[in-house]
Amino acid sequence: MGATDTAVETPRKRRLRAAGWCAGLAVLLCLTVVWAASVGPVTLSTATVARVVLDALPGVEFRTTQTAEAVLMAVRLPRVALAAVVGVGLAAAGTVMQGFFRNPMADPSVVGVSSGAAVGAVAVIVSSASVPFGLGRQLAAFAGALLAGFFVYLLATENGRTPVATLLLAGVAVQTFLGAVVSLLIVQADDQGLREATYWLMGNLHGATWEKVVVALPAVVVGTIVLFAFARDLNVLLLGEADAGSLGVPVERTKRVLLAVSSLLTGAAVAVAGVIGFVGLVVPHAMRLLVGPDHRVLLPASALAGGSFLVAADTAARTFVGGLPVGVVTAFVGVPFFLFLLRRREVSGL
Amino acid sequence: MISVSGLTVERGSERVLDGVAFGAEAGELLGVVGPNGAGKTTLIRAMNGTLDYEGTVKIGGDALADLSTRETGRRVATVPQETALSFDFTVREVVAMGRHPHTSRFGTHDPDPVDRALERTDTMRFADRAASAVSGGERKRVLIARALAQDAPVTLVDEPTGGLDVNHAVRALELAADLAAEGRCVVAAIHDLPLAARYCDRLVLLADGGIVAEGTPESVLTATNLSRAFDANAAVARDPVTDTPLVTALPEATASRGGSVHVLGGGGRAVPYLHPLVAAGFDVSVGPVPEGDRDAEAARALGCAVETVPPFDPPSSEQVADALAATDVAVLAPVRESVAHSLDPTPSRLPPRTVVVGDAWPFPPDVSADAPPERVVEAAGDTTGVRRPAED
Numbered sequence: 001m002g003a004t005d006t007a008v009e010t011p012r013k014r015r016l017r018a019a020g021w022c023a024g025l026a027v028l029l030c031l032t033v034v035w036a037a038s039v040g041p042v043t044l045s046t047a048t049v050a051r052v053v054l055d056a057l058p059g060v061e062f063r064t065t066q067t068a069e070a071v072l073m074a075v076r077l078p079r080v081a082l083a084a085v086v087g088v089g090l091a092a093a094g095t096v097m098q099g100f101f102r103n104p105m106a107d108p109s110v111v112g113v114s115s116g117a118a119v120g121a122v123a124v125i126v127s128s129a130s131v132p133f134g135l136g137r138q139l140a141a142f143a144g145a146l147l148a149g150f151f152v153y154l155l156a157t158e159n160g161r162t163p164v165a166t167l168l169l170a171g172v173a174v175q176t177f178l179g180a181v182v183s184l185l186i187v188q189a190d191d192q193g194l195r196e197a198t199y200w201l202m203g204n205l206h207g208a209t210w211e212k213v214v215v216a217l218p219a220v221v222v223g224t225i226v227l228f229a230f231a232r233d234l235n236v237l238l239l240g241e242a243d244a245g246s247l248g249v250p251v252e253r254t255k256r257v258l259l260a261v262s263s264l265l266t267g268a269a270v271a272v273a274g275v276i277g278f279v280g281l282v283v284p285h286a287m288r289l290l291v292g293p294d295h296r297v298l299l300p301a302s303a304l305a306g307g308s309f310l311v312a313a314d315t316a317a318r319t320f321v322g323g324l325p326v327g328v329v330t331a332f333v334g335v336p337f338f339l340f341l342l343r344r345r346e347v348s349g350l
Numbered sequence: 351m352i353s354v355s356g357l358t359v360e361r362g363s364e365r366v367l368d369g370v371a372f373g374a375e376a377g378e379l380l381g382v383v384g385p386n387g388a389g390k391t392t393l394i395r396a397m398n399g400t401l402d403y404e405g406t407v408k409i410g411g412d413a414l415a416d417l418s419t420r421e422t423g424r425r426v427a428t429v430p431q432e433t434a435l436s437f438d439f440t441v442r443e444v445v446a447m448g449r450h451p452h453t454s455r456f457g458t459h460d461p462d463p464v465d466r467a468l469e470r471t472d473t474m475r476f477a478d479r480a481a482s483a484v485s486g487g488e489r490k491r492v493l494i495a496r497a498l499a500q501d502a503p504v505t506l507v508d509e510p511t512g513g514l515d516v517n518h519a520v521r522a523l524e525l526a527a528d529l530a531a532e533g534r535c536v537v538a539a540i541h542d543l544p545l546a547a548r549y550c551d552r553l554v555l556l557a558d559g560g561i562v563a564e565g566t567p568e569s570v571l572t573a574t575n576l577s578r579a580f581d582a583n584a585a586v587a588r589d590p591v592t593d594t595p596l597v598t599a600l601p602e603a604t605a606s607r608g609g610s611v612h613v614l615g616g617g618g619r620a621v622p623y624l625h626p627l628v629a630a631g632f633d634v635s636v637g638p639v640p641e642g643d644r645d646a647e648a649a650r651a652l653g654c655a656v657e658t659v660p661p662f663d664p665p666s667s668e669q670v671a672d673a674l675a676a677t678d679v680a681v682l683a684p685v686r687e688s689v690a691h692s693l694d695p696t697p698s699r700l701p702p703r704t705v706v707v708g709d710a711w712p713f714p715p716d717v718s719a720d721a722p723p724e725r726v727v728e729a730a731g732d733t734t735g736v737r738r739p740a741e742d
Contacts, residue, residue: 011458102434229455236447240434245400247500248423248451293439 018297021290025304032308033084036315037076044068053077079208082216082272083314083326084307086205087279089220089269091306093262094280095287095299096227099234100258101164107280108266111171111259115178116148117141117270122182122197126189137200138215138271145267148174153259162255164241203276203327205314212272219268224303226261230254231295238293276310276327278334283309285341351376351535352397352504356405359392366392368559369405374537374552376503379530381550382539383570385580388556390539391431394508397537398428409504423451427500429493429507438480441473441492448499467498470525486513494522498529505529507538511545523549543597544589547571555579571595573653585625587651598651600625607631607731612674612701614693615683618644623681623707626723627730628652637673638665645683667694677701679730684708684719705729 037049048064052072055062093108101110108114120140152174156167186197199206233254237244241251269276283306284298291297310326313333317326353373359366367389374380382390395401399414399422407414409425417425427448445467449459468474471491476484481492490513497505510526511519519542527549530536540546546553547567555563555570557579563570576584582599589596611632613620616639625648627634636649637657649656657673659665670693674680680701682690690710697713707726708719717725 011461015458232450232453232455235439235443236450238434238439239444239447242395242400243428243430243433245419246398246423246426246428246430247447247496248420250419251400294443 014294014297017291018300021297021301022304025301025308029084029304029308029311032311033080036080036083036311037072039315039319040071040076042067042071044071078210078213079205079314079318080311081210081213082208083205083311085213085216085220086269086273086276087283087306087308087310088224088303089216089265089306090276090279090310091283092220092224092227092299092303093265093269094306095284095295095302096234096258096262097280098284099238099295100255100262101168102238103168104285105281106168107277108262108269109175109275109277109280110168111263112148112152112174112178113145113263113266114270114275115175115182116151117145117267118182118201118275119148119178119185120144121200121271121274122185125197125200126185126193138212141271142267145270146263148178149259149263149267153256161252162259164255167259199325200274202325203274203330204317204325205273206318206323206325208272216268216272219264223261223265223268224299227258227265228296228299230258231299234258234295234299235293274325274327276330278330278338279306279310279313282330282334282338282341285338289341351378351410352537353408354393354397354406357393357396357407358404359389359396359401360404361392365559367396367403370556370559370561372554372561372564374535376535377530377533378551379527379536379538379549381546381553381567382537382556383541383543383546383553384556384562386541388579389559390541390556391508393556394428394506394537394539398422398426398506420451423500423502425502426504426506427497427502429490429497429505429510431508431512433489433493438482440478441481441484441495442468442477444481444492445473445477445495445499448496448501451500463499463501467495470498471495472521487515487518490514490522491518494525502534504535504537507536509541510538511540511542519545543571543576544595547595547597548589548592567595571597573651583629585648585651585653587647600652601629609633609678610635610676611679611681611730612636612677613645613681613683614670614673614685614695615639615645616643616685616689616693618648619685619689620645620681620683621648622723623683623726624648624652624654626727627681628654630727630731632679632730635673635677638669664692667696670695671699674699674701678703680704681726681730682706682708682711682713685710703730703732 034046034049038044038046048068049072051062052064052069054060055064056073090108097106097108097110098104120143121137124137124140152167152170153162155170156162186194189197233249236247236249237254245251284302287298287302287305291301313329314326317324317329351374355371357367357370370393382393384390392401396403397407399419414422442464446459446464448467449463453459468477471494473488473491473495476488481489484492507526510522514522523545526536526538550567552565553567553570554561555575562579563575571586573584573586576586576597583602585598585600587596588594607630609632611627612635613623615636620636621644624634624636635655636645638659639645640661641658642661646656646658659669674695678701682695682704684707687710705717705726706713706715707717709715716729
């Protein structure tokens with residue numbers, strides 16, 4: 001009995017395990033942020049970074065140097081913070097999408113949200129429209145994301161029911177169509193617009209500001225918490241919709257909430273950082289291998305790991321000679337890792 | 351506990367259920383039987399609220415349509431035929447999902463009902479294995495455990511025996527019967543008619559989206575009802591071990607030969623020839639045989655005329671003569687020698703055509719006792735060789 005007793009996961013043990021993983025991954029995220037902020041053309045010690053960060057907190061004072069504070073507060077920290085926020089949002093949305101679609105290839109872009117954002121952003125870039133508060137591109141991207149997501153949902157809904165397979169197909173179709181719209185816009189662009197649009201489409205955190213962090217942070221935090229509240233419903237949904245319904249999950253309503261909130265999260269992330277692929281795909285898969293399929297553990301773990309992953313990837317991107325779009329780095333790291341997973345049992349086990 | 355009235359379900363332009371009405375009480379195991387495509391699964395899914403329907407389904411006095419999904423989940427537990435398991439949840443996690451309707455959003459479930467459900471369904475042994483990795487029969491028991499964990503006054507079971515071996519099929523139904531005995535209302539769609547007859551208190555026979563018959567297993571499983579519902583030739587006998595209705599589906603009558611055939615037998619020796627003769631379209635009669643003899647049971651199940659004598663009281667030669675008087679063909683089944691002599695069919699009493707099977711009779715055999723029954727049918731229908739055996 002001793003052996004089975006330790007293997008048995010009681011609700012209490014699951015909570016402890018969830019708390020353990022979250023605490024560990026939160027510490028990892030903090031360490032990654034501090035390390036990332038210390039890396040750059042001006043090398044700063046991690047201790048200096050820690051002092052500046054703590055000094056910035058209200059009510060706490062530390063002795064810092066002017067240069068260090070200027071470099072960190074104005075340049076590096078907004079970018080690192082934005083990477084963390086975007087990473088959390090994309091990974092949380094990706095985890096939910098894979099569960100929701102019961103499809104290992106699903107990621108936040110499948111319902112057309114990313115393409116919608118791309119159309120919005122590229123339209124603003126190409127038309128060089130006036131930019132209120134310096135955030136016009138972000139607002140257009142966010143609006144485009146939500147419009148596309150809503151449109152796909154309407155397309156796939158009939159008599160109040162939204163079959164997941166129809167949703168996936170509608171998403172792919174709309175995504176392809178919007179991809180063509182983006183190409184059309186780019187063809188019309190001048191050299192400057194072309195360069196900017198391409199850069200945006202590759203996904204990058206260049207030009208991160210605190211304003212962008214402030215725009216994305218509330219959406220990501222609130223969205224992730226709402227998704228977490230539905231973690232158990234999502235587990236039950238994995239048994240199939242008929243089963244979930246008989247187990248007391250209001251299926252259509254739950255699907256609507258999950259879809260709307262993950263679209264919102266993705267929209268917020270894409271709006272400030274462009275289309276960054278593979279975070280929403282690779283991070284949830286890797287975490288599922290580590291912590292198992294229970295979304296009550298998986299979702300917070302993926303979100304925190306996604307933050308760390310994107311901060312690390314962006315640090316690699318900006319320290320590379322000439323600087324790379326972070327989307328290139330996530331793809332370079334993400335694709336081989338994903339293929340590695342593909343050869344292991346994780347993906348075939350779905 | 352459950353009352354269904356005017357239940358109509360349409361899928362596309364097809365009416366899967368059309369005005370179905372019945373009820374089930376607490377403490378009752380109600381079996382829903384019927385052919386494939388009769389709407390059994392649809393009925394189950396309408397009753398747990400996962401399907402749109404017209405009409406009324408009431409659970410404990412409240413209309414299902416007025417209950418929240420969560421409240422329905424507390425009142426009605428369902429064992430589905432199959433489940434889509436994605437990702438590697440353990441058996442225990444899947445069973446714990448049965449507690450979902452009882453658990454608040456951020457609350458944790460009570461582990462006791464889950465453990466009890468695992469114990470009761472004998473799934474505790476592999477509780478920590480991935481649910482997607484257990485065999486089909488084990489998965490069925492996991493689904494039963496999940497419904498037990500759901501702990502609802504109404505339990506709906508879609509094919510409790512589907513994919514289970516005989517041992518586990520019987521245990522699944524024992525469990526269903528136990529749940530009913532505990533005071534729950536259990537409704538089970540069962541395709542295995544003899545098992546349904548053995549375990550259910552009442553049966554509802556469903557065909558073409560409507561109820562053909564409803565009542566005790568004995569009153570529902572009759573040859574007439576079964577031929578209406580299944581559009582097939584079925585024989586209903588009683589199981590020699592459990593004494594519950596035993597249904598055997600037979601091939602449709604392939605030909606209509608016409609003419610009457612009387613089989614002289616006893617001790618079950620006539621049984622192998624009866625249904626082939628019936629299927630060939632003969633008007634078959636049997637007897638005289640002792641009451642309770644297997645020949646008599648089989649003949650009744652097939653709807654043949656039977657003449658019986660009290661047990662241990664051998665038929666008189668007059669009774670045999672009367673039985674043979676009106677028939678076109680006599681088939682002398684390969685009985686034991688003592689029986690053959692006590693039946694006394696003398697050549698003068700035999701009809702114009704007689705088929706002698708086996709060597710027990712005082713006539714040379716036409717067909718050997720171990721030949722397939724089809725040879726007897728062939729011989730009985732052989733109009734060219736009209737013959738009456740002469741005593742050697």
